[in-house]
Amino acid sequence: MELPCFKPSKFFGLHMNSLTYKCAAFLVIALLFRAVWLPRSSNFRGIPNSRLSLDPNLDNEKLKFLEVPQIVWGLNNQKIAFARACLTARMLNRTLLMPSLSASLFYKEVDQLRSISFDKVFQFEEFNARCGGFVRLGRYSEVSDTRDVFELQKGSGRRWTVEKDFQQLREFGKAPYDEYQLIRVVGKNPFVWHDHWPAKDYAKIFECLVLVEEISREADKVVSKIREIGVEKRSRVAPLQTMPYVAVHMRIEKDWMIHCKKLEHRLNVSEICSSKEQIKQRVGSIVGLETPIVMYLAVADDLLEDNSILEGWSEGLLPYEKKKLGVLDTYKKHPYLIQSAIDYEVCLRSNVFVGNTFSTFSSLVVLERTQLMMNEGVEQRCGIDVRWPSYAYNLEGESNGPRRWAANMSDVSLQAISYGSNHVSC
Numbered sequence: 001m002e003l004p005c006f007k008p009s010k011f012f013g014l015h016m017n018s019l020t021y022k023c024a025a026f027l028v029i030a031l032l033f034r035a036v037w038l039p040r041s042s043n044f045r046g047i048p049n050s051r052l053s054l055d056p057n058l059d060n061e062k063l064k065f066l067e068v069p070q071i072v073w074g075l076n077n078q079k080i081a082f083a084r085a086c087l088t089a090r091m092l093n094r095t096l097l098m099p100s101l102s103a104s105l106f107y108k109e110v111d112q113l114r115s116i117s118f119d120k121v122f123q124f125e126e127f128n129a130r131c132g133g134f135v136r137l138g139r140y141s142e143v144s145d146t147r148d149v150f151e152l153q154k155g156s157g158r159r160w161t162v163e164k165d166f167q168q169l170r171e172f173g174k175a176p177y178d179e180y181q182l183i184r185v186v187g188k189n190p191f192v193w194h195d196h197w198p199a200k201d202y203a204k205i206f207e208c209l210v211l212v213e214e215i216s217r218e219a220d221k222v223v224s225k226i227r228e229i230g231v232e233k234r235s236r237v238a239p240l241q242t243m244p245y246v247a248v249h250m251r252i253e254k255d256w257m258i259h260c261k262k263l264e265h266r267l268n269v270s271e272i273c274s275s276k277e278q279i280k281q282r283v284g285s286i287v288g289l290e291t292p293i294v295m296y297l298a299v300a301d302d303l304l305e306d307n308s309i310l311e312g313w314s315e316g317l318l319p320y321e322k323k324k325l326g327v328l329d330t331y332k333k334h335p336y337l338i339q340s341a342i343d344y345e346v347c348l349r350s351n352v353f354v355g356n357t358f359s360t361f362s363s364l365v366v367l368e369r370t371q372l373m374m375n376e377g378v379e380q381r382c383g384i385d386v387r388w389p390s391y392a393y394n395l396e397g398e399s400n401g402p403r404r405w406a407a408n409m410s411d412v413s414l415q416a417i418s419y420g421s422n423h424v425s426c
Ligand SMILES: *[C@@H]1O[C@H](CO)[C@@H](O)[C@H](O)[C@H]1NC(C)=O
Pocket: 091, 092, 093, 173, 174, 178
């Protein structure tokens, strides 16, 4: 042990020459320091103070972490993947290290798959404040020993069943793996991981995702613009803040049409693809919709040049997309992921939403609207008279209109209600 750089003799005002005395003096001082320090920080064991001060409610020494690969694909696939990573961390009793999302759509721009930090899109502190006790997000700076890591290779392919995946996760929650400070999942994107959790667990995590202010302000601008047009057209007597509007998530672009035709063939169902004519006809037949009303069309950018999407709607439906609305510049400032997040907000806040049950975007909008109703104690969740009515245009409902749609929150898996299904629980 090396002696510190002070002179014990001067310190005590005594004359001590021999090494023995110096050591004895040092020991006394060291013991004094211990006695003063220890009661205040009982879990002090050489952990840097920065970690100790993070959260007084957590026993930091026990903090273990999970790291997942960069999250990819569309906004809502990324949200599902993120939730799945959170639920995996929860199952392993670990904190999820804040993952990277992707700003671009990777199947279109493979070479430009830009990563974007989670906290550039969603509020980090707010996430933990809302989800605390259920799941927790951590930062890389909290990991004290980055070498104390185990790499977990998740299986893939046909033979990697849900049961095998679940078994593997259970094992990784136990010894010897539970000893590692960090488990790093390597391999495929979390979106393609198996689904082991009920819909309500996903919904709980989605509720903790709050957009950063910069993005929600952009959505405010678009929503105000839509409502202002309602006022201009005197479509209803209502103050600006409550001027109602309809949002239609129109999936009719080429990529989607190819994808949905394949899906219809594979699943042997005919109610996935809707042509723009079918969408116009069904939305125009919603029973009880008060017109005239402004209608926001959430469409892919390729369709902004196609004027036919603005024509041929029933009288009283006043169609606008981002170009006609004059907000294209607001969108174009941002990468794909943020543009999609703005569109999502506009659809979420609409008075009446119409989408496709096979789209993750539409499905998560409906899931969130259903949850808003549940939080307000609304019992009846289907139809035009509810607080946040939603419809599916790919399914036929009453009077040739779209089918009423609400998410079944007691479903045992997310897939059954949020994509790849036409269950509307109405
Ligand atoms: C997680 O922690 C809880 C309570 O501390 C415990 O009951 C459970 O067995 C733990 N699970 C795993 C996988 O370690």
